[in-house]
Amino acid sequence: MTDFTALNAGHGGETHQVADDDHPVLTTNHGTPISDNQNQLKAGARGPVLLEDEVYREKINHFDHERIPERIVHARGSAAHGYFECTESLSDITVADLFQKKGQRTDVFVRFSTVAGGAGSIDTPRDVRGFAVKFYTRQGNWDLVGNNIPVFFIQDAIKFPDLIHAAKMEADRGYPQAATAHDTFWDFISLMPESTHMIMWAMSDRTLPRTFANMEGFGVHTFRFISKEGKSTFVKFHWKPKAGLASTIWDETVKIAGADPDFQRRDLFERIERGDYPEWELGVQLFDEEFANSQPYDVLDATKIIPEEVLPVRIVGKMVLDRYPDNYFAETEQAAFVPSHVVPGIGFSNDPLLQGRLFSYTDTQLSRLGSVNFHQLPINSAKGRAEAAGCPFMNQQRDGHMQMAVPKGRANYEPNSLAKVGEPGGAREDPDGGYKTFPSEEQGQKLRIRPESFADHYSQARLFFRSMDPAEQAHIASALVFELSKVSLEHIRTAMMANLRNVDERLASRVADGLAMDLPDASPTAAPVLDMEPSPALRIIRGPLEKHTLEGRTVGILIADGSDAGEIAAVTDAVAKAKGHALLIAPKVGKVPLSDGSAVVADKQLFGQPSVTVDACAVILSAEATAKLTKEGAAVQWVMDAFGHLKAIGYNADAKPLLDKAGVEPGDGVTDLAGFVEAAKKRYWDREPTVRTLA
Ligand code: HDD
Numbered sequence: 001m002t003d004f005t006a007l008n009a010g011h012g013g014e015t016h017q018v019a020d021d022d023h024p025v026l027t028t029n030h031g032t033p034i035s036d037n038q039n040q041l042k043a044g045a046r047g048p049v050l051l052e053d054e055v056y057r058e059k060i061n062h063f064d065h066e067r068i069p070e071r072i073v074h075a076r077g078s079a080a081h082g083y084f085e086c087t088e089s090l091s092d093i094t095v096a097d098l099f100q101k102k103g104q105r106t107d108v109f110v111r112f113s114t115v116a117g118g119a120g121s122i123d124t125p126r127d128v129r130g131f132a133v134k135f136y137t138r139q140g141n142w143d144l145v146g147n148n149i150p151v152f153f154i155q156d157a158i159k160f161p162d163l164i165h166a167a168k169m170e171a172d173r174g175y176p177q178a179a180t181a182h183d184t185f186w187d188f189i190s191l192m193p194e195s196t197h198m199i200m201w202a203m204s205d206r207t208l209p210r211t212f213a214n215m216e217g218f219g220v221h222t223f224r225f226i227s228k229e230g231k232s233t234f235v236k237f238h239w240k241p242k243a244g245l246a247s248t249i250w251d252e253t254v255k256i257a258g259a260d261p262d263f264q265r266r267d268l269f270e271r272i273e274r275g276d277y278p279e280w281e282l283g284v285q286l287f288d289e290e291f292a293n294s295q296p297y298d299v300l301d302a303t304k305i306i307p308e309e310v311l312p313v314r315i316v317g318k319m320v321l322d323r324y325p326d327n328y329f330a331e332t333e334q335a336a337f338v339p340s341h342v343v344p345g346i347g348f349s350n351d352p353l354l355q356g357r358l359f360s361y362t363d364t365q366l367s368r369l370g371s372v373n374f375h376q377l378p379i380n381s382a383k384g385r386a387e388a389a390g391c392p393f394m395n396q397q398r399d400g401h402m403q404m405a406v407p408k409g410r411a412n413y414e415p416n417s418l419a420k421v422g423e424p425g426g427a428r429e430d431p432d433g434g435y436k437t438f439p440s441e442e443q444g445q446k447l448r449i450r451p452e453s454f455a456d457h458y459s460q461a462r463l464f465f466r467s468m469d470p471a472e473q474a475h476i477a478s479a480l481v482f483e484l485s486k487v488s489l490e491h492i493r494t495a496m497m498a499n500l501r502n503v504d505e506r507l508a509s510r511v512a513d514g515l516a517m518d519l520p521d522a523s524p525t526a527a528p529v530l531d532m533e534p535s536p537a538l539r540i541i542r543g544p545l546e547k548h549t550l551e552g553r554t555v556g557i558l559i560a561d562g563s564d565a566g567e568i569a570a571v572t573d574a575v576a577k578a579k580g581h582a583l584l585i586a587p588k589v590g591k592v593p594l595s596d597g598s599a600v601v602a603d604k605q606l607f608g609q610p611s612v613t614v615d616a617c618a619v620i621l622s623a624e625a626t627a628k629l630t631k632e633g634a635a636v637q638w639v640m641d642a643f644g645h646l647k648a649i650g651y652n653a654d655a656k657p658l659l660d661k662a663g664v665e666p667g668d669g670v671t672d673l674a675g676f677v678e679a680a681k682k683r684y685w686d687r688e689p690t691v692r693t694l695a
Contacts, residue, residue, distance in 0.1 A: 222234050
């Protein structure tokens with residue numbers, strides 16, 4: 001018989017990595033040690049492969065089934081672990097464990113997402129962002145499944161499948177992916193006046209967040225807190241980013257998508273790696289029935305906000321994300337967020353959108369994760385309770401696909417008396433500490449109807465638009481022109497403009513002008529449109545959460561052979577002092593020889609790191625390098641984009657010809673190196689009208 005040992009060693013023998021002290025023995029899933037992970041079992045060296053090869057079959061079989069269905073919405077997501085810390089006790093208002101004591105910490109897992117695109121789509125479409133928080137409290141898991149926008153498109157959950165079908169890629173052609181700029185989305189929206197307020201937010205810079213750390217988050221619906229005495233207080237939840245609100249310019253957004261489709265996921269990972277932990281304050285708006293009844297809108301209507309100027313947000317905690325997941329699939333993908341998962345002290349209102357959600361999320365996990373036992377996956381397990389009570393869950397539910405628990409004894413029913421004879425009797429109710437639903441009085445006829453108090457679809461859309469900074473208003477008008485320009489059916493554009501007239505006549509005219517179309521008559525309204533008091537808290541630009549800072553932000557420093565070592569050190573040090581993050585970017589990464597004979601290794605290569613990926617730009621070049629780079633499209637574009645995207649540009653004297661070539665004009669934010677780091681802390685909105693025409 002032929003001895004094949006030598007053959008195997010010779011062909012691919014070098015790829016055989018064998019077990020040693022550092023590497024355990026490779027096994028199959030049922031534990032059999034594997035001797036060869038490189039070759040299938042064959043009948044002879046050149047012969048056919050054998051079906052009996054379990055090592056091969058098991059490996060490929062498992063691989064073939066690695067993917068699970070992606071989420072029907074919010075498929076593209078990125079997540080991190082961290083903690084929530086209570087900074088003000090709410091023990092008089094709710095029994096929820098996490099709000100009892102100042103300083104008390106609760107572990108969290110947070111997943112950010114886009115809505116419309118598939119799991120492999122880009123991070124930066126114009127889209128709403130999901131902001132889902134799982135609190136592992138000692139009384140079980142609480143999932144606060146919100147968005148970065150405080151209102152929603154529809155008032156009733158029964159419309160959700162239609163909204164999503166219209167928003168996602170069109171059914172026959174399979175595009176566009178992760179974009180709302182198409183016929184079916186705007187067709188649905190034009191026929192759904194209640195979505196107008198949400199559309200104002202969606203067309204604003206809110207859907208172009210710079211990074212996840214620069215977004216607000218909202219629970220959207222009105223929830224309830226329930227106290228020890230059984231008293232209910234209505235509550236709306238707000239997450240306020242410590243890094244400040246910041247967005248990108250549309251042209252920049254589009255270019256980021258090409259330069260780095262994973263821009264925000266990468267940023268989340270790198271921030272945590274650097275120790276720049278993303279952080280938010282948790283705020284609550286607390287109110288009672290009397291306040292609710294005094295407002296000109298219904299607090300059960302998810303297309304409405306309560307302006308912060310009317311009811312201030314009270315800060316009661318902070319959340320810090322300080323650990324990136326170990327494994328994307330096991331944690332981020334298998335995480336199941338379920339709004340009906342609340343803990344004692346937290347309850348629901350009658351918001352019909354919220355009520356509809358309470359069914360949908362558990363249901364979807366059954367097809368996505370495949371089993372009623374999805375709560376046993378480590379990421380979903382009630383680990384906060386496990387720490388407090390020694391077990392994540394205790395009940396008489398049994399079996400099902402992928403059951404991981406091995407319950408002992410016969411007590412799979414309740415009541416039972418088995419404890420009387422010394423057998424384990426299983427868990428029992430806790431009438432005092434267990435979850436109690438708020439016993440609200442409910443009465444009425446069974447009807448498929450919406451209340452009159454939900455009829456006003458335009459007042460808050462107007463409130464939002466009129467509260468914006470002029471620069472933001474221009475962005476909204478331009479976004480509407482862009483999106484509607486991509487709508488091929490003219491009657492849909494016309495219907496949208498008819499709705500916009502009810503929001504603001506000037507906005508409607510700007511859009512009509514941008515589309516070169518005639519303004520139609522305004523569409524009928526179901527209720528009078530009110531002029532509410534503007535709410536400056538809704539602004540990003542020149543608003544209360546726009547921060548002028550370098551903390552956590554990235555400065556790109558363009559260098560090349562012969563750059564001045566002292567100037568580079570001065571800028572890098574100043575950036576570090578301002579708690580920013582400096583990146584040296586050069587035409588070649590390996591080694592950049594500097595003016596004083598020393599050399600640095602660049603962090604990034606110019607062609608792979610366009611200026612859209614950084615928050616501010618410094619250019620430090622020798623005269624010779626500048627002469628070369630003025631003929632290099634990527635370098636000219638680097639500076640041109642920084643200027644067009646309203647970023648600070650600092651430069652040394654020798655680099656000036658590159659700025660001239662890029663059409664950079666002197667003005668605010670264009671500065672010598674000495675003034676650069678201070679200038680780098682903000683964007684220059686007043687420059688915008690000089691670099692592009694907005695609607
Ligand atoms: Fe939803 C996922 C947020 C309305 C049905 N939703 C999902 C996620 C977020 C939201 C952040 C992703 C969670 C994660 O990261 O895994 N959804 C919202 C907000 C809404 C909203 C803020 C309105 C205020 N959603 C909504 C309605 C329905 C759904 C009205 C259905 C009746 N949502 C789902 C879903 C998803 C989901 C199909 C897909 C994946 C999942 O649940 O786990 O069940």
